[in-house]
């Protein structure tokens with residue numbers, strides 16, 4: 001049977017936000033057999049019995065009613081806990097800064113959820129992500145969303161051929177402003193809803209309080225890069241490289257500039273700080289990464305040039321990638337980079353195409369290399 005929109009079933013991941021609402025609306029208008037599914041991954045009932053997932057589901061219900069599509073709910077709390085939250089805590093325990101959104105896309109949205117959608121007879125899973133999929137030279141490719149400010153390929157870097165062959169991103173070719181306009185024109189209940197923020201599925205939290213309820217805090221010394229004692233930290237897990245706020249130490253001494261986190265010594269439990277947001281200690285020339293993943297199944301050269309992002313929304317940086325054994329790589333930067341953070345993702349691009357990504361393990365200065373020869 002020839003596939004037409006009418007006989008193509010698409011499950012849309014409905015978050016109760018404007019993006020997934022418009023994704024579902026557009027697919028329905030194109031004639032697809034659309035089903036909306038809301039995923040619950042976290043029990044977020046607070047001490048007052050208030051639960052944002054319930055409010056979001058209420059929005060999903062209203063919007064699906066307006067669009068005229070059936071809707072269901074699935075629960076992946078256990079999978080989220082086992083595959084995303086456990087990793088999240090483990091990374092913090094190691095003094096690293098994890099990226100739960102990347103892991104959630106890999107393990108939940110485009111694994112557990114996609115599998116469930118296919119079990120329900122869907123041909124595709126669609127989401128409101130700002131990214132595009134195309135088929136070129138015998139393979140699926142993931143391209144950046146055309147709205148540069150909203151492009152979400154950074155978080156989707158772990159998808160592969162199997163996922164992309166079953167994925168639709170109906171908003172990838174639209175600017176966000178147009179998505180809002182479409183929602184307003186259609187009178188969708190979520191048209192004016194604010195974009196979601198905070199930790200993936202867990203939402204906006206007092207980060208310190210939240211983390212301390214899962215991991216014991218281990219206070220220790222704050223020292224300058226010259227070893228001078230500057231104060232006490234509440235636990236290394238609360239701090240990220242390049243961070244300025246929340247150190248509890250004023251300027252006033254030395255150069256008078258504010259203090260920044262420049263290093264963490266997990267073994268000795270010391271937080272290292274230096275003055276000035278552009279301090280030399282914050283910069284590195286290359287990084288080592290693990291768990292390298294390529295979206296294409298074609299063989300990757302041992303060394304190649306491309307661009308990379310080391311954090312979401314960073315402009316692309318020129319790099320040379322050297323593949324290493326055991327799925328590792330070394331990434332050499334054209335220009336020194338600030339605050340390369342272990343645990344975060346490095347994501348590779350060739351023009352519009354997202355090539356894949358890896359987990360940053362270590363930032364390295366060229367001077368360290370020379371010193372060790």
Ligand SMILES: Nc1ncnc2c1ncn2[C@@H]1O[C@H](COP(=O)(O)OP(=O)(O)OP(=O)(O)O)[C@@H](O)[C@H]1O
Pocket residue numbers: 012013014015016017018019020021037038039040109126127128129195196
């Ligand atoms: N609870 C959920 N259930 C099902 N799908 C979800 C859920 N949360 C997010 N998604 C899917 O993942 C996409 C990206 O999620 P993200 O958290 O980045 O939301 P967003 O960009 O604010 O989008 P939205 O406006 O749809 O909330 C959503 O557009 C939606 O398709």
